[in-house]
Amino acid sequence: MAYLPLENELVENISQTFKALSDPTRIRILHLLFHKECSVNEIANELEMQQSTISHQLKYLKQLRLVKNRRDKNMYFYSIDDYHVMNLLEQTIDHSKHTIGGL
Amino acid sequence: MAYLPLENELVENISQTFKALSDPTRIRILHLLFHKECSVNEIANELEMQQSTISHQLKYLKQLRLVKNRRDKNMYFYSIDDYHVMNLLEQTIDHSKHTIGGL
DNA sequence: CTATAATATGAGCATATGCTCATATTATAA
DNA sequence: TTATAATATGAGCATATGCTCATATTATAG
Numbered sequence: 508m509a510y511l512p513l514e515n516e517l518v519e520n521i522s523q524t525f526k527a528l529s530d531p532t533r534i535r536i537l538h539l540l541f542h543k544e545c546s547v548n549e550i551a552n553e554l555e556m557q558q559s560t561i562s563h564q565l566k567y568l569k570q571l572r573l574v575k576n577r578r579d580k581n582m583y584f585y586s587i588d589d590y591h592v593m594n595l596l597e598q599t600i601d602h603s604k605h606t607i608g609g610l
Numbered sequence: 611m612a613y614l615p616l617e618n619e620l621v622e623n624i625s626q627t628f629k630a631l632s633d634p635t636r637i638r639i640l641h642l643l644f645h646k647e648c649s650v651n652e653i654a655n656e657l658e659m660q661q662s663t664i665s666h667q668l669k670y671l672k673q674l675r676l677v678k679n680r681r682d683k684n685m686y687f688y689s690i691d692d693y694h695v696m697n698l699l700e701q702t703i704d705h706s707k708h709t710i711g712g713l
Numbered sequence: 714c715t716a717t718a719a720t721a722t723g724a725g726c727a728t729a730t731g732c733t734c735a736t737a738t739t740a741t742a743a
Numbered sequence: 744t745t746a747t748a749a750t751a752t753g754a755g756c757a758t759a760t761g762c763t764c765a766t767a768t769t770a771t772a773g
Contacts, residue, residue: 510645512656513703518634520706521699525632530731531621534628542613547750553615560732562751581740581749591705595698596624600616602694603623633761650720663762665721684719684770 527571528596532556533564538600540574541593544586630674631699635659636667641703643677644696647689 513521527533535554539545545553551561565585568574575588587593616624630636638657642648648656654664668688671677678691690696 508645510642513638513641517703517706517710518637520710521637521702522632522634524702524706525628526730529625529628529632531625532731534621534624535616538616539613542611548748557733558750559734559752563731566751578740583750595702599624599627599698600620603620603627607620607623629760635761651718660763661720662722662764666761669721681770686720 523571524592524595527568527573528592528599530564532560533568534596536561536564536568537573537587537593537596540585540587541597544584546582546584548582550585626674627695627698630671630676631695631702633667635663636671637699639664639667639671640676640690640696640699643688643690644700647687649685649687651685653688 528537532554536550539550539553547558547561547565550565551558554561565574565576569576569585569588571589573587573589573592574585576583576585578584631640635657639653642653642656650661650664650668653668654661657664668677668679672679672688672691674692676690676692676695677688679686679688681687
């Protein structure tokens with residue numbers, strides 16, 4: 508495939524996706540949700556972070572449609588909504604596990 | 611695979627990789643180099659950006675070993691050095707092309 | 714050796730990011 | 744209805760990020 512300049516909208520879109528995956532807290536949240544649907548407090552407890560921090564990040568991830576939520580009583584359960592992006596993350600986690608330490 | 615908390619070093623490493631891919635200028639540089647080895651000025655001209663900006667970003671990318679360079683006379687030619695990360699990017703570019711506009 | 718071309722680098726600035734604290738909102742249980 | 748649990752939200756702050764300008768560095772051509 509020959510080189511073609513990337514259009515602005517496309518680049519912004521890609522940038523946005525990677526930016527979402529570039530923060531340690533969001534990486535941890537997504538990785539956790541990949542294995543188990545969780546309420547906000549469950550996530551905060553598991554990751555030992557403040558409820559507010561988690562809530563803000565979930566809002567960020569939800570607005571990008573990377574996660575979704577459902578309500579049960581007065582709790583919100585969050586889960587993965589974008590499996591393509593999730594695949595990127597898990598793929599990179601696996602790769603990193605094999606790579607780390609090697610030079 | 612069951613859930614396992616991600617170790618700090620691993621998360622930092624992954625975060626760093628995605629951070630590198632999260633900036634529009636770096637995305638454009640990498641995509642260009644993926645198709646063609648280029649000098650600093652060639653990149654600056656192609657992307658219509660300042661030489662200084664490109665040089666700074668190349669230093670950033672080189673330090674992460676995503677690109678490498680060779681010298682020819684008094685020019686430096688840069689090229690891709692990490693094809694796994696490059697694969698992540700191209701994969702996402704392709705996916706975005708099909709996705710954009712759709713909701 | 715000197716002028717010039719190509720690249721690198723440092724400081725400064727504006728904006729973005731992520732967290733915390735305090736508080737608001739919403740729904741349930743009593 | 745009221746107290747409480749769960750979540751959401753806004754303001755403020757410290758740090759990170761990316762660009763530009765000016766200048767330094769390095770190598771080549773003459």
